[in-house]
Amino acid sequence: DIQMTQSPSSLAASVGDRVTITCQASQDINKCLNWYQQKPGKAPQLLIHDASILRTGVPSRFSGSGSGTDLTLTITSLQPEDVATYYCLQYEELPLTFGGGTKVEIE
């Protein structure tokens, strides 16, 4: 199975800060990676697919980058509505595997 190591597990930042979340895959996943945002009590919502393509309607402050085994989600200017837990998902190989999640809070 491909292991997805996501870091940090939590972070607190100020409004307007740049936030970076990383997922490291145990093997090359060929950009077969989605990033999701999950707010409390809600289902996950897709932000980015294919590692770097922003889903239509998602604010441009979200971006994805990386390839191979090291993938990154960046929020360029953190907003109060971005408080949530973020997950990566690899779909290069079965079983699909998620990162452990990053809880983002406002300082």
Added chain:
Amino acid sequence: EVQLLESGGGLGQPGGSLRLSCTASGFTFSSYAMSWVRQAPGKGLEWISALSGSGSTALYADSVRGRFTISRDNSKNTLYLDMNSLSAGDTAVYYCAIYPSTERPDFDYWGQGTLVTVSS
């Protein structure tokens, strides 16, 4: 508007069974593979099963293989998950979701989830 609506959750007995359903609308259900993903209370997401659009290919995570069965009725736009030999470790919110598609990677939708609690 794409909608996925899960039902069937509730209290299950250890060793018992439950059937979850996911009713889809707003898209051509039979054209898409579907998944079940679960989330234990306060924990992360775990993919557990997927089924091709035709229903011919079923996939399972090791944690549920041999106990859970995924199926679908395309005439009813409904996905199912039959859960047997339940244990406390199966307690979670269960989501149905469209399986990641290489043809339409942005076509990604999840239901609101249904809570399964396994307890005596």
